[in-house]
Amino acid sequence: MSGAPNLKKLHLDSCKSLVEVHDSIGFLEKLEDLNLNYCTSLTILPYGINLPSLKTMSLRNCTTVKNFPEILGKMENIKYLVLSNSEISELPYSIGLLVGLVNLTIDRCNKLLELPSSIFMLPKLETLEAYCCRGLARIKKRKGQVPETLPSDVRNASSCLVHRDVDLSFCYLPYEFLATLLPFLHYVTNISLDYSSITILPSSINACYSLMKLTMNNCTELREIRGLPPNIKHLGAINCESLTSQSKEMLLNQMLLNSGIKYIIYPGSSIPSWFHQRTCEQSQSFWFRNKLPEMALCLVGVLGSCDFTARSDEYIFDLIIDRNQQSNHIFYVRWSENNLFDTNHILLLDVQLKPSLDMIGRVQSENGWNHAELLLMKNGGEYMKWRRVYVREQMMNMPDILFINPEVSIGKENKEVTCGDKRSQKNLQDLTSSTLCIKKIKKSN
Template identity: 30%
Template structure:
């Protein structure tokens, strides 16, 4: 059974007695569907109960979970003041945004639970240690629980794949990892108050995505062991987010993270020096940092030469010397054409850029908005890219479409065919 809002109606009041529908297995209630009072009874035949905004602070006393597989009471008045009845069949327990929940009680009786989501429970203070020993749990999310101070003291979750605590600003300890958890591949600790990572984290060697940052009190600097431990603790790490941290130096030891492909240090405003980048790095984001782009020359050149680098967001507004410009930072040299794997090139807001002498033939997207270079000076290079059938998106400087596009109806039309073959999308700034 699904209860949803009638078309063109903002709210609906219902007063159904669900307990009388003995064979009901699925009950889905839209959040906007209002009830005159909390349900007195629910049928024990239910297998799926999804009721966001449910007005009840607890489940009916005579409702048993023996058949329930999915329980979703998100953004409801549910308080979880006492443990729920044990269940061997419950798989998903979702109570996101429940302001009345202050503690997660003992749930050791949910032997087959695979998903537990308690995010945005802003009054949640404590999570019972029984959560840390659910052998079949795959996803545990508690994002945005700003008052959470008593988290798990230990975990042994051999099936866990996703662990998420972003925005838990009062959480200061990461649990001890009692046994290898090879299936865990994603850990998000951004915005927590965690001060240090326990040595037992080396039991999490399967992690591929690690996120730290924004409010993090964890000591991450050259003298700490964080970067030195990365290659040993997380040999399979592919993505590392370190945004909004007070790091000053990215040490050379990060080069030992041979599987790392995506590195984000955006908004690390105290970052002044980057001494190493993994050779296999694919995307590197360092926007809004204090580090000078030209200090990255050697490391960027190595990554580009290895044909690994695809996307690179650099700090500052000047083109680094990597591109061999020879006229005071105002042009890019033809040597960039040798970056045969380069498909996305962004030189947006490089206001001193006046000349582009080369573009790789395989370039797919080219962004040059808000530069001083004249669009018509790109005709030959753009023509080559279009002839190679590679170019798809092109953001050009200035307010006129270059002669390359043979436009015939004013200077502001876009998306013209070139030689009746390849359609590309062009965009120019337009007068307000």
């Protein structure tokens, strides 16, 4: 092959008798695509490669390949490296020279025992697919190496970073492996640990400053969550029935104190006392004056396997102010065929309510008060029933919001029942079935 220096594409897919790829292949300067998929007898690859023009290299289902070549020079053009379902037992630390790599796919490499830390320093890597790598147990680091830290201005601005995914679902994931790995994932935005055998989510997850979505669905041995990253917005723990009550309480507290979290789901039927019981109705009403307060609503629903039948559902919050309707917020709940609820679950949603300018212009207040109604609609037009609601104050004047019709006579001392003091809350709870719990979160200096 050294006699073909201008070769750009070499596709040898499904060459069942191919045993060896000659070293000369590793030095073709103009080679862009090297595909050896389904070469099931292939055992010998070049000892090293330096392919400056290479864009794609794929060895999918090369089930007898055990060693991957050393990278002998910086490769800036490579975008995709696929090693799915091979017998490779280790990757060289020099894989860090694949500086152009965008997607690394190593799923179902069950003989792969360790990952070099240089993978997580690749500047353009957006996706690492390592699901079903059941042998992973170690991170190979250079002597004295410690994970890099993010600049302080980036820690609080994760949304400006590249969208990066790491999929480690269906892996064993020992505690020591995860505790070492997570600090290297500070640029990652999505991590999937679904169907893995983890028992403890280490506190080193706090180092994942950019992490916004973490799923641990069907991790049936997961007992303890020791922390959550600062910018997390979505956390799924469907069917994680071994979670301790302390971990569940921590998730609730994080939802209440961290206004950035939008979605948490985990097994359970017990709802804290400060989530007041209310009848299962299709709408939640309240009255406000001056302007619609900026509220964050946390909907708590006890969900069973029969509550959701579709594998992908879209939900819309409809906000109706004095009969003027607006679809205010859309969110999605998705899962696979095997990811159905085995037991009751609690779903926490944090939704910001902001009416459109057009709606504000059409609002007609009566006696200074406007009636607002909130509905949660499933795709197809079916309205979901509210279970329990927690409303967190967020820079609003509490006397300007009521959860009972201001025209209802409550007694001489409490003609206007607001939620700004304990006695008002007690009266509200006694006089209406649509009870809510209002808690003020004081901002620290």
